[in-house]
Amino acid sequence: MSRAFTREDDNESAIAALGERPVSPHRNLVTQRGLALIEAEIVRLREEIVRAEAEGDRERLELAARDLRYWGARRENAELSVPDADSDVVRFGMTVALEDEDGRTARWQIVGEDEAEPAKGSISHISPMAQALFGQKVGELITVNGREWEIVDLIAEA
Template structure:
């Protein structure tokens, strides 16, 4: 067996072993910035795919194609959801300020699954914290992971 044939076979096996990116079973709620992020990712991937040369690494091409399928599905299922500016209860897209019994504060923006970055202060709408907060008002107490938090402020993001 020639070495070239073996290498091509390895690339095909690597691409098929990659598998699809799992798509969440939850509603694909997105904020304006989340929708823009999905569209930017689609544009980037389409541009990269258009620039692919015929002798490109097959695994890289398979990875880009897989990501393009994922982001296309996410764009097709995206539901833009904007909170009402005068809402007094926690809703998707809002930023919630919390304080615990030790006066530790936290601030979370509730966003779509693809745009959540807890290290940067945004959590997914399906996270336990977001689920505990939905429908609550300033002054309400919520318990997550045996820790009690008081909602001290709400802001509807533009």
């Protein structure tokens, strides 16, 4: 057997070993920005597939097709949720300003799973912090991981 056949078989097994990207069982709530990010990723992956086909790059084609299936499923079950600007309780899409008992502050926007970037100030709606915040008002206290936080402000994103 030639080495070319072995290498192709190795590529096939590597692609098959990756499997499909798992889709979360939770509701796929998204902000307007989150929905735009999903749609942009679908466009990017379609372009990647065209380039990979033109270059005959089967592995890149398979990976892009797999990711396109994932993002297509995420777009299909996306539920756009825009918070009411007049709401006085924490809802999906809002930014919440918090202060702990030591005076440290934090600001979190509650977003969809695919949009969450804690290092940039956004957390998933299924995170423990978001779950503790939902339905709470300014001035109320929550406890997450043994730490108490006071809600000091709510901002409904436009």
